[in-house]
Amino acid sequence: MTEIKDLIATHIQNIPYSGIRKFFDVANEIEGVISLGVGEPDFETPWAIRERGIYTLEKCRTVYTSNAGLLELREEISRYLKRKNNLDYNPKGQVLVTVGASEGIDLALRAVINPGDEVLIPEPSYVSYKPCIIMAGGIPIVITTKVENEFRLTAEEILEKLTDKTKALILPYPNNPTGAIMEKKDLEKIADVLKDRDIVIISDEIYSELTYGGIKHTSIAEIDSMYNKTIVLNGFSKSYAMTGWRLGYAAGPKELIAAMTKIHQYIIMCAPTISQYSAIEALRCCDDDVSKMRKEYDARRRVMLNGFRKMGLECFEALGAFYLFPCIKSTGLSSDEFCERLLYEAKVAVVPGTALGECGEGFIRCSYAYSIEAIQKALQKIEAFIKKYRKE
């Protein structure tokens, strides 16, 4: 008899567990850990949204919705994208409500990849892209972004990796883990090299509400030549502090959204109904809550950046998401060693850059989705830890 584990599909066996998950297993065992390792907001979902959720339950709106999601919600999403990025999407046919932006990533990739197609991913970036490409039968082609460019993606870097087999580009900005953003001028440069290619841009804009320094998020779909090539992925998790509600959406050319909806209807049926009703409230009434959270993140970002620079860790000023990505090479430790020792010796959890791409070596991801008090406490411990290693 074959062992049960050998019955697992080979390409699934070959995909490693996420480095973050491994690290979580270790961190979870230690008591009294202060964490800067979390990829979700510390804010509560605004009460108006939760209240709508409760009301939805009271009214027993607990049945399936249409595959694409409640039309009322799709209309609000369409209005939101118009208001924020001046993008026009028809709620009937160009918008699909998904189970988090995560499902959107999977759907978009599955909708466009033929076996052997290449998909470009800038790294360091979120852990799911590479496995999702592989599971969809594609070949991930990593583009290493550089700290000297503040981890922005450049046209030259894309040109180096473009081949006849390139089918799609994942564009994850504002970026997890680096906090990098792509401004309009950056996007225009890459649009120039992409506009005459048959390529789909999968633009993961889940952190779109979280940009700082007076810079408003620009979507690549705003560039005329890119609109018809781009699938915009977004959701409610980060901007409205709704991670556990599992709700996101995709907007794009109707043919692509139709293909994604086809997959979605067979594997998911529809996104959670209670979350969908609550999200209508979010889009209608919660702009103020979002700006309050943004302001608070911005203050924390400055406190953390100031802390790292004071203790002599090089750190570029990230203007997006809620992460800083300081360089720890001066300690002489690798990212994994640094994070493991910091965890055991100082009881502070941060994420090794390598968990988010091999090129993250020498960096750590620190989240500022924590109170200023917690951040200051963690910074003190990190500073003491670094001093010790510099002496040794």
Next chain:
Amino acid sequence: MKKDIIEILEKDSRKTAAEIAVMLGKSEQEVAVAIAEMEADNIICGYTTLINWEKIYKDGGFVTALIEVKVTPQRDLGFDKIAERIYNFDKVKSVYLMSGAYDLTVIMEGKNLLEISKFISAKLSTLDSVLSTATHFVLKKYKEHGIILNAENKNDERMIVSP
């Protein structure tokens, strides 16, 4: 910048100019000057502590009353003069001019009902312009200045590390 500073101070008046400077990406000097200016301009009128007195006076001995006061406004002075006559009493914590069924809301604190009613009958009702009063005693305070008074300490439910 001033608005950003007071938004921070409104939430936590113990934040120092140095801390605020880091949070806003300004210099400590700039922040200190802005705060001093706002103090001089009566934009920042004071720094107090929000206290849950119910926890101190568990067995009573602390009462808050909200008094609706109807008054006759005075020629040329409107309501300001009579409001001043009222707010100058130490026991009076807040005085607001209202639209609607009555004119002034007076919030005051005292040891017990008797003390407050004595004050109202002896000091407040006897003022020339006061036509009538209606007193409401506060039974329980849930939220004040945007802060829930008996908020339970919430644990961070998030996983320690997540992507």
